[in-house]
Amino acid sequence: MTRKFLAGVALATLMITPAMAQDADTVLATVNGSDITLGHVIVARSQLPEQYQALPDDVLLDAILEQLVQQEVVASAVAEDMSQAMQIGLENERRAYLAAMALDAVGNADVAEEDVQAEYDAQYGDAAPATEYNASHILVETEEEAQSLIEELEGGADFAELAQQNSTGPSGPNGGQLGWFSPGMMVPSFEEAVFELEVGEISAPVETQFGWHVVKLNETREQDAPALDQVRADLVEGLRVARVDAYIEDLSENAEIDRPELEIDPALIRDSALIGN
Template sequence: MRNALKLLPALAVAALPFGPLKAQDAVTPETVVATVNGEDITLGHMMILYANLPQQYKQIPVAQLFDGILEQLIQQEALRQSFDGTPAPSVVLSLENEERALMAASEVGEMLQGVATEEAIQQAYESRYADGTGEQEYNASHILVETEAEAQAIIEVLEEGEDFAEVAKTSSTGPSGPSGGSLGWFTAGQMVPEFEEAVMALEEGAVSEPVQTQFGWHVVKLNESRIAEAPALEEVRGEIVSELEAQAIEDHVNAITGEAEIDRPDISGVDPAILQQIDLLD
């Protein structure tokens, strides 16, 4: 289905004379801006049309679009009234889909009222971050060499009492060598798997056996571990609200569809490619 009437091109719209609404005691979405054979067009109709314009049109100052939008609605209403045939199936189906989607969105909007209250947000925040973020952080150092034999020799030197940072400065081929092999704080998923597994298996202050990764052979020391501190509520408010609303929507949809009488005929023989054959609707 193709749109029978499109918004005037941007340059043409920009050339239209702009006349603001006459001063009124109160301008609302119900304010009538035109009447076509007794059918009112309101400011609300214009608002909806503007809200659904392609993004490139919204780069144009709204004052230059105002008259063009109103003219389009007038033309569409005149054409609608003059149509006395039978709407194409694609038109009827589009209207049904649009109504279904808008009414479903309205139901969700109503349902979400009162979901993300301050109390609910605070409870979710406290539940999630009662013990910090719950995410373990690790502070480790390593010495990177080319062979397992070199790594084993370094371990023997460390066992004799040599300082890890000093050995790293003189022996490590990695970029952290000059800083004593320190990697700072990191969490799960930030290091290659083999290295991460070795770190997580260590006690604080302990040194690993040789660990091979794609970068070479490592001698790893776990300096310290901790639970990350909880972020401030305002830092995660948006995330918490989204999660509360998403869960509420899922629960509501499941409840509504669970109570509905839904019949599903066997359509296993339907070729999914039929969805691309839009010409069948005409």
């Protein structure tokens, strides 16, 4: 649905009279011989943005039906004289819709609790406590500046004050504090320097793509594996994604896929003239 849906709400004047034994095939309107059914309205409503779905049902019924009628009026006028681009677009839309519905059905199916538990055990069952680090840094432009700051620190200067006065990084006003982080969260050269430090120790100048750092390790702590309920949502989502991937892989392995060896100029994908535009 597009912005025209709101216009459809304003223009809607059709009233549906209740009838007995209505089902998805109940015809609500006929346009140039093509029926628009209750099923068409139900599907169209299900595809509305959430804010529109919250509208009253009577408003939605009239508005959606009016829009479908208008769409059919226009579509039937051009159906017999579609351009190649329009025909290809319909094929793409059909393909995408069918694939999306199939993958939604596979991905959204219930995930068994035993599968969630098995995935948790696989990821965290044998996991040793992970070390987390709390560090501060001073970021400057040159190695010489970094070395000069290290000498001041060795002479008794306060790290936080030097960071506030000299650091070009966003943590400077906060005394250079970076808070807690685990391996993989910082750039490699910075992490390597942190991992080699003892608590309270200052690093030699460390170069990254951001400049030169003087790093101080404030604390370390051991973080146990999270409880199942803490990561349940992530585990379920991962299982759903894996299930969809396996479904696609299985279908692909059993499909007849032929990719002729052709040399295609990639720039041709921008040539709309090839499809009559």
